[in-house]
Amino acid sequence: MADANEHGIIPDVKTCTVCGKQYTRRKGYGFRQWAASTTCSRNCSVAIVNANRVWPTQRERFEAKVDRSLGQGPEGTCHEWKGHRTKWGYGSFKVGTAVKKAHRVAYELYCGEVPSDQMVLHSCDNPPCCNPDHLSLGDQVKNMQEKRLRGRNRNRGEKKLPRVNGDPDGMPIPGDLRHLSVY
Numbered sequence: 001m002a003d004a005n006e007h008g009i010i011p012d013v014k015t016c017t018v019c020g021k022q023y024t025r026r027k028g029y030g031f032r033q034w035a036a037s038t039t040c041s042r043n044c045s046v047a048i049v050n051a052n053r054v055w056p057t058q059r060e061r062f063e064a065k066v067d068r069s070l071g072q073g074p075e076g077t078c079h080e081w082k083g084h085r086t087k088w089g090y091g092s093f094k095v096g097t098a099v100k101k102a103h104r105v106a107y108e109l110y111c112g113e114v115p116s117d118q119m120v121l122h123s124c125d126n127p128p129c130c131n132p133d134h135l136s137l138g139d140q141v142k143n144m145q146e147k148r149l150r151g152r153n154r155n156r157g158e159k160k161l162p163r164v165n166g167d168p169d170g171m172p173i174p175g176d177l178r179h180l181s182v183y
């Protein structure tokens with residue numbers, strides 16, 4: 001007995017889209033199940049699932065965790081890591097059993113290899129940033145020099161304030177608005 005749907009009559013015999021064999025409606029198959037069926041057997045339907053499965057590559061997995069929308073970081077052009085972060089704010093990315101820093105993986109993906117004696121540094125000073133344009137190679141000495149230049153050691157994660165009245169922490173004196181001017 002043939003069933004009808006909005007597309008017309010569904011025959012009781014179909015041709016398997018995988019192996020090409022003809023097969024008949026299985027006992028217990030409801031109308032919808034039979035209408036949706038394209039394979040003769042479980043083996044053939046598994047073959048379709050496997051053929052359509054796209055195993056996410058490392059790069060796809062990585063890029064799915066990077067937010068490229070505008071307005072992030074000090075210049076508004078950072079691409080911040082949305083996944084797990086270390087206590088210092090760096091992104092963590094699992095590669096096999098190893099856990100790598102996300103910005104380092106970003107450098108490897110878009111810029112090239114990182115020599116073992118080199119670090120991947122942020123020109124934006126924004127640890128979760130994975131924008132390759134903000135990443136460069138350097139060593140520990142260069143990293144500390146750059147941090148010192150930016151005053152990051154003192155004001156991690158805060159807007160850098162110019163020193164006021166020789167206060168070593170650069171903290172403004174209440175009521176003193178000079179720190180708001182841009183020098």
Ligand SMILES: [Zn+2]
Nearest residue numbers: 016019040044
């Ligand atoms: Zn088949």
Ligand SMILES: [Zn+2]
Nearest residue numbers: 078124129134
């Ligand atoms: Zn950045």
